[in-house]
Amino acid sequence: MDHAAARPYRSSRAAAPLSGHVAVPGDKSISHRALMFGALAIGETRITGLLTGEDVLRTAGAMRALGAEVTRDPDGIWRVAGRGIGGLTEPADVLDMGNSGTAARLLCGILATHPLFAVMTGDASLRSRPMRRVTEPLAATGARFATRAGGRLPLAIEGAADALPLDYRVPVPSAQVKSAVLLAGLNAPGITRVEEPEATRDHSENMLRHFGATVTVETAGHGRIITLVGQPELRAADVVVPGDPSSAAFPMVAALLVPGSRLTIPAVGLNPLRTGLFTTLLEMGADIVVQNHRLEGGEPVGDLVASHGALRAVDVPPERAPSMIDEYPILAVAAALANGTTRMRGLKELRVKESDRLAATAALLSVNGVKVEIEGDDLIVHGTGGAPAGGGTVVTHMDHRIAMAALVLGLVTQAPVTADDAGFIETSFPDFIGLMNGVGASLAAV
Ligand code: S3P
Numbered sequence: 001m002d003h004a005a006a007r008p009y010r011s012s013r014a015a016a017p018l019s020g021h022v023a024v025p026g027d028k029s030i031s032h033r034a035l036m037f038g039a040l041a042i043g044e045t046r047i048t049g050l051l052t053g054e055d056v057l058r059t060a061g062a063m064r065a066l067g068a069e070v071t072r073d074p075d076g077i078w079r080v081a082g083r084g085i086g087g088l089t090e091p092a093d094v095l096d097m098g099n100s101g102t103a104a105r106l107l108c109g110i111l112a113t114h115p116l117f118a119v120m121t122g123d124a125s126l127r128s129r130p131m132r133r134v135t136e137p138l139a140a141t142g143a144r145f146a147t148r149a150g151g152r153l154p155l156a157i158e159g160a161a162d163a164l165p166l167d168y169r170v171p172v173p174s175a176q177v178k179s180a181v182l183l184a185g186l187n188a189p190g191i192t193r194v195e196e197p198e199a200t201r202d203h204s205e206n207m208l209r210h211f212g213a214t215v216t217v218e219t220a221g222h223g224r225i226i227t228l229v230g231q232p233e234l235r236a237a238d239v240v241v242p243g244d245p246s247s248a249a250f251p252m253v254a255a256l257l258v259p260g261s262r263l264t265i266p267a268v269g270l271n272p273l274r275t276g277l278f279t280t281l282l283e284m285g286a287d288i289v290v291q292n293h294r295l296e297g298g299e300p301v302g303d304l305v306a307s308h309g310a311l312r313a314v315d316v317p318p319e320r321a322p323s324m325i326d327e328y329p330i331l332a333v334a335a336a337l338a339n340g341t342t343r344m345r346g347l348k349e350l351r352v353k354e355s356d357r358l359a360a361t362a363a364l365l366s367v368n369g370v371k372v373e374i375e376g377d378d379l380i381v382h383g384t385g386g387a388p389a390g391g392g393t394v395v396t397h398m399d400h401r402i403a404m405a406a407l408v409l410g411l412v413t414q415a416p417v418t419a420d421d422a423g424f425i426e427t428s429f430p431d432f433i434g435l436m437n438g439v440g441a442s443l444a445a446v
Helices: 028-040 054-065 101-112 132-139 175-185 203-210 245-257 276-283 318-324 328-337 348-352 357-366 400-409 423-427 432-438
Strands: 009-012 019-021 044-048 069-072 078-081 117-121 144-148 152-158 167-169 191-196 215-220 223-229 262-269 287-296 299-307 341-344 371-375 378-382 417-419 442-445
Touching: 009 400, 028 044, 028 054, 028 069, 028 078, 028 101, 028 175, 028 203, 054 069, 054 101, 054 423, 101 117, 101 132, 101 152, 101 175, 132 144, 132 175, 175 191, 175 203, 175 223, 203 215, 245 262, 245 276, 245 287, 245 299, 245 328, 245 400, 245 432, 276 287, 276 318, 276 328, 328 341, 328 357, 328 378, 328 400, 348 357, 357 371, 357 378, 357 400, 400 417, 400 423, 400 432, 432 442
Parallel strands: 019 262, 167 191
Antiparallel strands: 009 417, 009 442, 044 078, 069 078, 117 152, 144 152, 191 223, 215 223, 262 299, 287 299, 341 378, 371 378
16 A cells, blocks of 8 residues: 555544544454455355455455455455465466555465466565565475565465475564464465474464365474374355454553543454563563353454553563564553563564554654664664653654554643554554544644
8 A cells, every 4th residue: 555645643642531432453464365255166165254354355356366255245245266275376466465464464464376477576574575585485386486585575486386395493483473374284285384482372273174175283492383184175254353453452551541431342362372462561561351262263363351540561571572572562562651671572573563563663753752772683662651751753664553652642642642654553443543533642743
């Protein structure tokens, strides 16, 4: 999504407590996978609660361009008529994955073992992100990739006709790389094996099983070894997408920080590989209660109730990073209001997200009067224990989570905080501004 014009927004100190319900949209990771796996299955997959953010719409568009029929009913249920494994057809044009690293990298996995030619690009943010982490392992299937310098998009791919299965140890903790390798394995004979040094979100493994594939998972230290039996017959399966915990993080932290607030966020996904932020906030003394813990569509789900209260600083260990990788910008905002100094360790991967999130998060805080330091791969936030000065303009670098974190910060600073472009919030949480204003925030276009 390259914007014609930036959409600056300003967030002002909440005059009254935030209260009510915030229904967050469907999980982004699960939404991408539901569309992709539906396109590779035989039969019609029905998806309830799909995120209709820009990132996921890009995946829907790509699956259509590859021959699957993807439609949305008036009641919001999505239907995917799949082509079967190996059944995708050559796209007539360039596949534009917009801002979405997940869409681009998982699709590279699928295309690596389809004997067709495709070209993929994205917006300026995605075109700056590293793709070699997928193209290098995927080339061992027999697929051929040509990329721009530095392994960047646009890239061209010629999928393997007689693909080889991969046996790969993922060098960085990345669910995207793991998933790309597993997806390539769907159309390769024999066993695909992936070893990850630290466990990352396992939505691909869970959903592949749900569609009928044989997947085994063994724990190995902090990590896991995953095997997939190639060339299964994937059968269409209905998917219920839980609320995205990474989106819930923003109203939840807003409720913790704005005095007197209490917000309920229903039906949030609580997959244990996604809940590192909740663990950390509870360690900080946050008042978060999970109600109605249940299983929906094979994923644990609960209603979160978050209430305002004082927070204390914590030391966040590096091994927690994979389970809260997208939550550091909003955790840093919580840390800015806490008593004491918070250290978040081992954030190397943040440098290759939609923006360099380590630098962008530090800048977000420092321009608003919070003292921060980056030491190696650690982020250190000196909590003010009260309202930071604010008054700064945050450069969001085409990054939805930097924009939302900035707007939450502005609810509790002395002077308003401006996000230079709130447009990218559309990628993951299209109604963020409306929902936040509906529970008492004052976010306004500048
Ligand atoms: C995702 C994995 C994470 C995360 C991204 C979504 C996924 O990326 O940051 O927002 O759906 O697999 P990495 O796997 O590269 O860490």
